[in-house]
Structures are given as C-alpha cells and as structure tokens.
Amino acid sequence: MSQEAIAQGDNAGREASNSRPLRADAQRSEDALLEAALAVFATSGVDAPVREIAEKAGVGIGTLYRRFPQRSDLIVAVFRQQVDACADAAPILAAEYEPSEALARWMQRYADFIVTKRGLAKSLHSGDPAFSTLPDYFNQRLQPALRGLLETAAEAGEVRTDIEPYDLLRAIANLCMSAKDDRTDYARRMISLLVDGLRYGASPQVNTPS
Amino acid sequence: MSQEAIAQGDNAGREASNSRPLRADAQRSEDALLEAALAVFATSGVDAPVREIAEKAGVGIGTLYRRFPQRSDLIVAVFRQQVDACADAAPILAAEYEPSEALARWMQRYADFIVTKRGLAKSLHSGDPAFSTLPDYFNQRLQPALRGLLETAAEAGEVRTDIEPYDLLRAIANLCMSAKDDRTDYARRMISLLVDGLRYGASPQVNTPS
C-alpha cells in the first residue's frame, strides 16, 4: 500500500540525479527486490540467502547483483527505505491529526519500526564498515521528523517543551529492546505512557480535562 | 609457556572423568587445535575458516571435527580455556606477590584478556544458543578468583572493602571497550587508576606514605 511512496523515497534519496533515470524494467526489478527483501528479512532474518530474495522477487540472481553489487547493499537499502518511510510519515500524520495525536501515532509508528528491525540492528553494530553510515542516516532523518512534531505540539501547548528529540528516540528504542517475540503490546503501552508523560507537562495556557 | 597449564585446565574442566582419558594422539591433536585456534582467532578474527585452523594445527579437517563437532564448540573451548587461564592466574599471583600487587597484576591480566577477546564478545552476544552458557561460565570462574584477591588484600588492610568483584569486573570490561586498536596503554592506565582508587580507601590501620 505505502510501497509506492517508499520506492519513490528510495529512488530520490539514492543519488541526486545519477546520470540516467534507470530503465523501466530495471526500476521494476529494484522495487520488487526491495519489497521481497523486506518480507524475507522479516521472516527469515537478515541472514537469509540472497537466492531466496531473488526468487521471491521473481528475478534472477544476476539481476539482484546488478542492482545491489553486495549483499550488504541490499540490507542497507532496505534499512534506509524503512527509515525514510518512518520519517516521511511524520508530515503526513501532522497534516491528518491534531498535534499531540499526530505525535502519539508517530511514536507508535517509530516503535513498530524499532521492534521489526531488531535483526538489522545486530548487523548494524557488528563493526562491518558497510553499515558504518547507517547510524548517522538514522539520526539525520528521524531527529528532524520528530522535532517537527514535537515543536508543533509544543506550540499548540499540548506537550511540554523540555524534551530533546534525540533523547526521546533513544528512550523509545530502549523500551522496545526488552519487547521480545509477540509481546508487542508491551511496547505499545510503554509508548502510550511516554506520550502521556509529554502531555502532563504541557503549557498551562491550555487545560486538558481528565 | 603457560600452554601446559592451560591444556590441563581445559581437560580437567571439560567433563568430570568422562569415561576414558583420551588416546595420546587425540590429546595431542586437541592441544594443537586449541593452540592454533587461539592464534588464528587473534589474527583473523573468530570468523576465520576452520580449514585455516586445522592447517595451522597440522591436522586434517576430519580430526578437527572429531574433537569439536561444531565450529562453535571450538570457539567455546578457546574461550573457556582463556577464562580458566585468567582465573588460574589469580592464586599464582597471590602466592608470588604481596596482596595489593597481586591484585593489581591480576587486573591487568584480566584487562588484557578482555581486550584480546573483543572479537569473541561479539559472537557471544549474537544470540546464538551455542554461546548461551559462556556468560555464566565467565562469572562463575572470574568472580571467585577476583574475590579471593580482593579479600586477601582487604585483610592486609591494603585496599578498601566496599567493592564487589562483579562490579569491578564489569568496570574493567567497560573501560576496555573503548580501547581501540593498538591503544592498549590507555586501558593499562585506566586500570592503574582503578587500583589506586582501591588503595585509597584502605583500612586506616595501615598508612601508605606518598
């Protein structure tokens, strides 16, 4: 459903106008590969064989390696795509809901991302230089996204103003660390608690009855 | 040099009197494999291929797999061997030096172990069930070793008494975490600082001039 937006996001973020704009079938292959990789990583983990991904994408191995010369390139691409999707969700939610509700929904969205990508996180901290740029990308995309939501909500007097985006991102990530297996509702409850905490110290000019 | 003691320690700790005491050539092979694995892991990391280890040990691959049915078994054996060697060093140092000096030397010894085995630590926290017993083994061997040194030094009034072995082990490990590459002297200096800290709060019945 949100796949188109994701694919666009990746294509745009890849390399600013890189000579030529990819042939039609090539673009199709890339999209299919990213979608398949996302699904396979979710079920079989990041160590899943590349052939499985190529098969699921309905594409030959040669095509996969043409698009992603190394296995790690695919992992990186999927990760960045997911980060982009999460970051892009912020302005969309901001346009659709009132400030604090948009903030709350985005934080849940972000928590889902963290829980799903715990497998990737392992590779990420494995010291492999192929992943060295991902932490920076993570912060540079997600921090402004959250900051925008926080500031909007703060200006509306719906949440307190003494919280830094970076700290909040880390707090949520840490909360999700102990959410094993299918106990995803634990994470949800803890995030709700965090949001309530943000609301508690809101500007006194607006009152939030019970 | 200390290889014999290590081999003995491993053989003794493996499985209390496991039916028969291994044939002579088999014992030779096992020792050679552990020694080779230790060296190869140090140079090529824990991901080094088994064939490289077998070759360095001067044995066939079949022999390696007879002694260590899985690759992880070799890693575990090397790790335990190193832990044993580190733990066994405690009473030896205690017999050779006065209490606080023995403690200081052992802590340096332990720090060297941590720095050298950072590669192993990665595998250790990878979630692979093959390594699940290692953390416990780590604590059960090292904690009493350090406790003995600490208590002896405390009884001699040379160090303070309000430090738990577990905390000290973790503190040293954390200090060594940021000691990258060849900056091992950084770790040494920090450990010295810790030892001085221990001495600082020593029992007042003994004074330590300048």
Place this chain on the structure above:
DNA sequence: CTGACAAACGGAACATCGTTCCACATAATA
C-alpha cells in the same frame, strides 16, 4: 514503425564456507 544498441536479464558456474563420511592408520590391550 523499425532497426540498432546500450542496458538489463537470467542462471550456470566459481570460490569458499561448514560439515559429513569412510577407507586407512595407530595406540591401547591381552
């Protein structure tokens, strides 16, 4: 519309792993 060609495709083939298997060698024992 059509030909030509760069681009993309598919998958066989290669290199390298961990692991298994078994014919042969050898240490322990009587």
Place this chain on the structure above:
DNA sequence: TATTATGTGGAACGATGTTCCGTTTGTCAG
C-alpha cells in the same frame, strides 16, 4: 604379536556469496 576400539585425513556434499556471459528487451534516432 594380534586384535580392536579409537583416531586420522581429506575427498565429497550442500549451502552460500559472487562473477560471468550469452540472451532478451527497453529506448530512441531515423
């Protein structure tokens, strides 16, 4: 010394990441 359980070596297997190259196909000038 003869017997036998035990150990050894390395070819072979299956799975993996990656490369190579003959074939197909989108694209675009004419």
